[in-house]
Amino acid sequence: MIExxxxxxxxxxxxxxxxxxxxxxxxxxxxxVKKNVDMDRAKRVHHYNLTVYVDFTEDGMxxxxxxxxxxxxxxxxxxxxxxxRETAFAAxxxxxxxxxxxxxAESQQASALSAFAKESFPYWMxxxxxxxxxxxxxxxxxxxxxxxxxDKIETRIVNSEGVDVTDTGYRCMxxxxxxxxxxxxxxxxxxxxxxxxxxxxxxxxEVKNMIxxxxxxxxxxxxxxxxxxxxxxxxxAVKDFFSYYYSKSNAASVYNQSSTWKVGDQLQGxxxxxxxxxxxxxxxxxxxxDSESFDSEGFPLKPVKLIEDGELKRYAADTRYAYYLGVVPxxxxxxxxxxxxxxxxxxxxxxPYLMTTAFSDFTVDxxxxxxxxxxxxATYFDGRTTTPVTGGSVxxxxxxxxxxxxxxxxxxxxxxxxxxAMIMLKNxxxxxxxxx
Amino acid sequence: xxxxxxxxxxxxxxxxxxLIDLLSADYKYVSVLGTDTRGKVYRISKTGTExxxxxxxxxxxxxxxxxxxxxxxxxxxxxxxxKISDIVSxxxxxxxxxxxxxxxxxxxxxxxxxxxxxxxxxxxVDPVSMSPEEIIRALTEIKELGCSLSELVVNFxxxxxxxxxxxxxxxxxxxxxxxxxxxxxxxxxxxxxxERTKYYFDGFSGMxxxxxxxxxKEHCPRIxxxxxxxxxxxxxxGHGVEMDMFVKxxxxxxxxxxxxxxxxxxxxxxxxxxxxxxxxxxFDDEGTLGSDTTIIxxxxxxNGISDLLSALKLGTAPTGNGKRQSFERKAYARxxxxxxxxxxxxxxxxxxxxxxxxQIEGLYSGMEDPKNWGIQCIALLGREIVDGKLTGNLxxxxxxxxxxxxxLQSISMVSEKVELSGGGFCGKGYKEFVKTAxxxxxxxxxxxxx
Numbered sequence: 001m002i003e004x005x006x007x008x009x010x011x012x013x014x015x016x017x018x019x020x021x022x023x024x025x026x027x028x029x030x031x032x033v034k035k036n037v038d039m040d041r042a043k044r045v046h047h048y049n050l051t052v053y054v055d056f057t058e059d060g061m062x063x064x065x066x067x068x069x070x071x072x073x074x075x076x077x078x079x080x081x082x083x084x085r086e087t088a089f090a091a092x093x094x095x096x097x098x099x100x101x102x103x104x105a106e107s108q109q110a111s112a113l114s115a116f117a118k119e120s121f122p123y124w125m126x127x128x129x130x131x132x133x134x135x136x137x138x139x140x141x142x143x144x145x146x147x148x149x150x151d152k153i154e155t156r157i158v159n160s161e162g163v164d165v166t167d168t169g170y171r172c173m174x175x176x177x178x179x180x181x182x183x184x185x186x187x188x189x190x191x192x193x194x195x196x197x198x199x200x201x202x203x204x205x206e207v208k209n210m211i212x213x214x215x216x217x218x219x220x221x222x223x224x225x226x227x228x229x230x231x232x233x234x235x236x237a238v239k240d241f242f243s244y245y246y247s248k249s250n251a252a253s254v255y256n257q258s259s260t261w262k263v264g265d266q267l268q269g270x271x272x273x274x275x276x277x278x279x280x281x282x283x284x285x286x287x288x289x290d291s292e293s294f295d296s297e298g299f300p301l302k303p304v305k306l307i308e309d310g311e312l313k314r315y316a317a318d319t320r321y322a323y324y325l326g327v328v329p330x331x332x333x334x335x336x337x338x339x340x341x342x343x344x345x346x347x348x349x350x351x352p353y354l355m356t357t358a359f360s361d362f363t364v365d366x367x368x369x370x371x372x373x374x375x376x377x378a379t380y381f382d383g384r385t386t387t388p389v390t391g392g393s394v395x396x397x398x399x400x401x402x403x404x405x406x407x408x409x410x411x412x413x414x415x416x417x418x419x420x421a422m423i424m425l426k427n428x429x430x431x432x433x434x435x436x
Numbered sequence: 437x438x439x440x441x442x443x444x445x446x447x448x449x450x451x452x453x454x455l456i457d458l459l460s461a462d463y464k465y466v467s468v469l470g471t472d473t474r475g476k477v478y479r480i481s482k483t484g485t486e487x488x489x490x491x492x493x494x495x496x497x498x499x500x501x502x503x504x505x506x507x508x509x510x511x512x513x514x515x516x517x518x519k520i521s522d523i524v525s526x527x528x529x530x531x532x533x534x535x536x537x538x539x540x541x542x543x544x545x546x547x548x549x550x551x552x553x554x555x556x557x558x559x560x561v562d563p564v565s566m567s568p569e570e571i572i573r574a575l576t577e578i579k580e581l582g583c584s585l586s587e588l589v590v591n592f593x594x595x596x597x598x599x600x601x602x603x604x605x606x607x608x609x610x611x612x613x614x615x616x617x618x619x620x621x622x623x624x625x626x627x628x629x630x631e632r633t634k635y636y637f638d639g640f641s642g643m644x645x646x647x648x649x650x651x652x653k654e655h656c657p658r659i660x661x662x663x664x665x666x667x668x669x670x671x672x673x674g675h676g677v678e679m680d681m682f683v684k685x686x687x688x689x690x691x692x693x694x695x696x697x698x699x700x701x702x703x704x705x706x707x708x709x710x711x712x713x714x715x716x717x718x719f720d721d722e723g724t725l726g727s728d729t730t731i732i733x734x735x736x737x738x739n740g741i742s743d744l745l746s747a748l749k750l751g752t753a754p755t756g757n758g759k760r761q762s763f764e765r766k767a768y769a770r771x772x773x774x775x776x777x778x779x780x781x782x783x784x785x786x787x788x789x790x791x792x793x794x795q796i797e798g799l800y801s802g803m804e805d806p807k808n809w810g811i812q813c814i815a816l817l818g819r820e821i822v823d824g825k826l827t828g829n830l831x832x833x834x835x836x837x838x839x840x841x842x843x844l845q846s847i848s849m850v851s852e853k854v855e856l857s858g859g860g861f862c863g864k865g866y867k868e869f870v871k872t873a874x875x876x877x878x879x880x881x882x883x884x885x886x
Binding site: 360 | 483489527541634684686884
């Protein structure tokens with residue numbers, strides 16, 4: 001198909017360049033209700049996505065128009081010709097400043113080999129199932145339902161400059177609901193695990209953790225009306241928190257006015273009381289679904305440090321936005337590493353705190369820095385006793401709080417994120433629900 | 437103008453029929469959903485222009501069959517005369533391969549009635565007929581207008597997307613076909629004062645064509661909307677009555693059927709036939725005809741919404757709510773057009789009745805909790821009301837949390853006019869994004885703000 005698309009493109013003299021992304025996905029899926037399989041699914045699909053570029057000059061300015069379309073494998077020659085003609089026509093009216101396309105690289109580092117490559121998918125679906133249900137052993141609670149997806153994804157990117165790169169990756173996604181019932185209502189919580197390699201201990205432990213969290217929520221009392229508190233974020237909220245730094249340090253955000261960050265800025269302010277943030281992007285992080293040798297443009301990737309001790313050292317930039325801002329491209333990398341902080345978790349817990357374990361949905365607005373979440377489970381320490389609490393919400397703005405944040409020395413990993421296990425923020429607004 | 441059907445699906449029908457025939461030799465129920473969805477997105481901002489395929493654009497097939505115990509599915513996107521036997525072999529090699537020591541739930545074989553139907557939607561101006569040049573020019577005008585509104589505006593984006601959905605559903609007894617077009621136009625404004633950045637967005641959508649651009653031009657900028665009523669309807673009870681949750685024992689709503697769950701002045705609907713909006717269709721992704729379900733009638737919880745297999749399990753009638761993100765994904769019980777019915781109060785009377793409060797607008801996000809009836813909704817803006825008047829003071833963002841029955845039972849006034857908005861996508865948890873419309877009239881309610 002790629003050769004056919006290239007042949008048709010060659011007849012369109014108005015096209016300056018192109019990029020074709022070919023993806024083949026082979027997938028197996030299992031859907032459980034309690035411990036029983038309710039449905040199974042398999043998938044074998046083949047996708048082609050074409051971007052065409054048209055360079056033109058107007059009033060002395062150079063522009064690069066582009067437009068993008070899917071070319072389905074079931075399209076006949078007339079349909080492909082029509083899709084390319086329409087896409088090229090639209091690209092002529094897209095008036096973006098000129099930028100170069102990715103050039104071929106001499107070499108690219110290969111991605112790590114996944115265990116999923118070594119056996120059949122039915123074998124792995126069975127192994128994943130056994131690991132997930134290993135700790136579902138309690139009378140009062142357990143797994144209510146579970147969905148397991150395992151994909152093999154083969155990618156090839158070809159462009160008009162001679163880029164022709166291929167990679168094979170695996171994507172495992174496990175979504176499960178755990179429940180627990182004490183005297184009152186049955187409590188449930190949601191968890192999703194994403195990974196690219198088989199890790200029996202991770203699957204089994206995470207189920208055990210979620211059942212424990214459910215049990216805690218079942219006996220939790222209402223969150224007190226604290227107004228403000230030192231809040232310790234844990235688990236997925238830590239990863240979500242750093243999505244702000246990831247987004248703000250991206251060249252596209254800067255160019256599109258979503259970020260005002262400049263290289264050399266002290267991001268946490270001039271007077272930092274707590275820990276300073278150091279952030280690196282690593283395209284080869286182990287067991288991450290975002291690990292890849294090249295980005296979606298075919299640009300070869302390597303690790304890059306963006307923020308060091310709270311100072312923005314460089315932008316993350318694909319070829320287009322790097323050209324616009326006059327910086328060296330890094331390609332788009334999805335894996336984030338944050339360095340640890342100065343305090344142990346034990347030290348963070350010495351003063352009164354509200355430590356969040358589960359939110360309804362912890363939301364970080366990556367443009368404004370606003371964050372919020374309804375508390376499904378937290379632990380409140382008033383200086384003497386610790387109590388599991390539920391209800392109410394935590395809200396704040398990262399810009400206003402990150403001059404004093406503390407990162408734990410202990411670390412955690414969640415798919416494409418590796419960093420401190422906990423973050424403590426001071427003076428966070430807590431809307432409690434306790435009557436008194 | 438009537439939406440044109442898919443030539444691809446028409447020419448694929450004989451192959452699909454042959455596939456069904458071959459599989460029927462080994463499996464007692466076989467159906468195939470075929471999709472050919474096309475669409476484009478145009479986004480014009482101060483800093484760039486983008487043209488790309490719509491999010492739900494796709495072309496492919498999904499086979500569902502009864503494997504002797506329960507149902508299996510197989511998704512694929514290559515078919516012709518030569519490939520049919522390979523597809524059959526691949527299906528047999530890949531489905532129902534669950535290890536023997538893992539238990540399975542049993543489902544009975546679906547019994548269908550003969551049904552042949554077609555549906556082709558109407559729109560004023562077919563967006564496919566519009567030149568990209570014309571669309572980009574119209575959006576550029578709106579973008580220029582937005583940029584000129586204030587010196588504080590650092591970026592403004594105007595966007596149009598249109599999606600032409602074409603589907604066929606074939607089984608031993610069913611032959612269904614539909615094509616419909618929905619369009620969405622939106623504006624997104626970023627403003628900055630010193631280092632403080634805020635944004636706002638608004639959208640216009642419906643089972644419409646290019647005419648949504650005209651609506652956006654006429655209403656740019658508008659100051660109030662009713663999308664938050666829709667968000668509450670969606671998160672509070674929409675997800676809570678998706679009946680696949682009943683099968684899993686994940687919905688508290690199952691215990692409350694026939695009971696008071698909301699104030700007596702509230703009535704809530706969902707259904708492909710309940711409104712003419714972005715989720716209006718003839719049949720769902722399991723070949724069940726769409727309907728109009730009354731979820732809450734005068735405060736009493738009456739009905740849930742269901743996909744086909746949940747209805748089979750529960751012994752209820754399917755409501756035509758079995759929807760897939762794409763042919764590559766499983767069907768779940770999902771919302772369509774979900775809204776509170778109109779009341780009798782005027783907006784002016786509602787505003788005048790509030791001594792201190794906020795008018796909440798601008799949908800940002802929401803999260804369901806069907807088991808424990810918590811609710812989290814985030815809105816872009818709250819306009820302060822003091823002594824029945826808007827003071828001009830704003831808060832942003834606004835986090836609303838609470839217990840669903842408390843919120844719904846606090847509804848004390850409902851306005852006369854219903855508006856629906858279909859600009860976003862609805863997920864099940866954090867995946868399976870499908871198109872839904874939500875809305876209603878203005879409602880006056882008590883809710884905790886964070």
